[in-house]
Amino acid sequence: MDWTWFHKLASPPHFYRIAGRLAPGLGWPALVLILAGLYGGLVFAPADFQQGDGFRILYVHAPSAWLSMFIYAMMAIAAGIGLIWRMKLAHAVAIAAAPIGAWFTFLALATGSLWGKPMWGTWWVWDARLTSELILLFLYLGFLALHASIDDTQRADRAAAVLALVGIVNLPIIHYSVYWWNTLHQGSTITKLGRPSITLDMLWPLLVMLVGFTLFFGAVLTRRVQAEVLRRERNAAWLRAELAR
Amino acid sequence: MIRTPAGRAMLLLYRRDLLLAFRRREQLLQPVVFFVMITTLFPLALSPELTQLRQIAGGVLWVAALLAALLALEGLFRADQEDGTLEQLLLAGQPLGLLAIARTGAHWTITGLPLVLVSPVLALALGVPAGALWTLSISLALGTGILSSLGSVGAALTVGVRRGGVLLSLLVLPLLMPALIFGARAVDMAIRGDAARGPLLLLAAMCVLALTLAPLATAAALRISAE
């Protein structure tokens, strides 16, 4: 198999050049999809027979929760690639993804809480899903804090990468232990959250939103990686030539 | 050059760590005193009723033990880094993962084991029935083992960081939450008179997993920190 495209993409100058076109190429479709998903979710989809219009929070909660986990997995894979193949761009991707992931984890928590209030009657319930999102937020904050506390960029990259890998190994354990804990302690609570009887006209806006959010992440990530590359390569000759043009 | 066999190198490092620890006995006592202090706070904050304390005893003992063991974690590699021992360990030509196991074992012997030994006394003071004491000790032994191995990764990552203590707890505590869930649950079940085998076995599985994988991560982290 021909891998030259991969090596080309992984080289900072090449990446920087195509990223300028990649970000809008992801961003505009994301905007269109999210607007379509909003229309579908807020107007088109019928109200849930149990939760009424309250279930519409699903259309922002579920994509946020999906992104919070997707970004962590992607970040850990990028960190692993950077660690094993000493690829500078992969480290830049990992550290650029972390703040976005932390924000979407926060959103999943906040929208989950806003959904929980009418459904459970309280702002916070130690529900399995919310609790694992909370722990995931701690993992993101730890990654960011470790990276920020080491001055040397290369060392910070590699140390944070080890942490991300330890985190991704632990994540399934955390997830299942939290579910185990939850069923033991709150077996009687009806978990209505996240399980509305979904029909097709409820489903398609959700799928559209999921894709839209993911593309949105891609666009923001590209910009952030560009900024990282600029910061890391500011003394490189190619960058001087690129900027002087 | 004659190379020391890896097993012997592990043993030498382990004995050296214990020797150094016993030369500074007041530091050795700190986690235990901390453990006792935190546990004492709960009856004062809640109520002296043993029936009430019994209900939360499992959680209280587990949280207090984890925090106490975490306390000694910060300095796990610091002294070695400051006096250059760490570089010698990296250059020793021994598998670094095995040396990490020896260091982890020393940390557990110095902090985890004393906590396990003290815990039954504190448990009795919280109204835990004598039948649950074995479960408590075993669960804490496994739990502090998990903390020592996962914690050594965190300590190796933060070795060059100034004021790394808070950062270290931020890194390590989320990873310990599964152990806390199963450990505290096992103790709680034993206090209620149920069989706590299930959560204990899960805890043991997690301990084995941590003991096998964490030393590799610790070794990688030490290499990065020493770069």
Added chain:
Amino acid sequence: MSAGGFLAMGGYAAYVWPAFGLTLAVMLWNVHAARRAHERAREDALRRLPDREPGA
């Protein structure tokens, strides 16, 4: 559906709209923060360019 009925969200307005509003705010902030980071890094890199000819 009337506009008022739509805004009322079947009595769930106090939860639905904050959830969507917060999501919108966070997403806009992310776009803004990424753009700002890029701008700053670019300016910083430009400043480090070797001194050009005066007046160039």
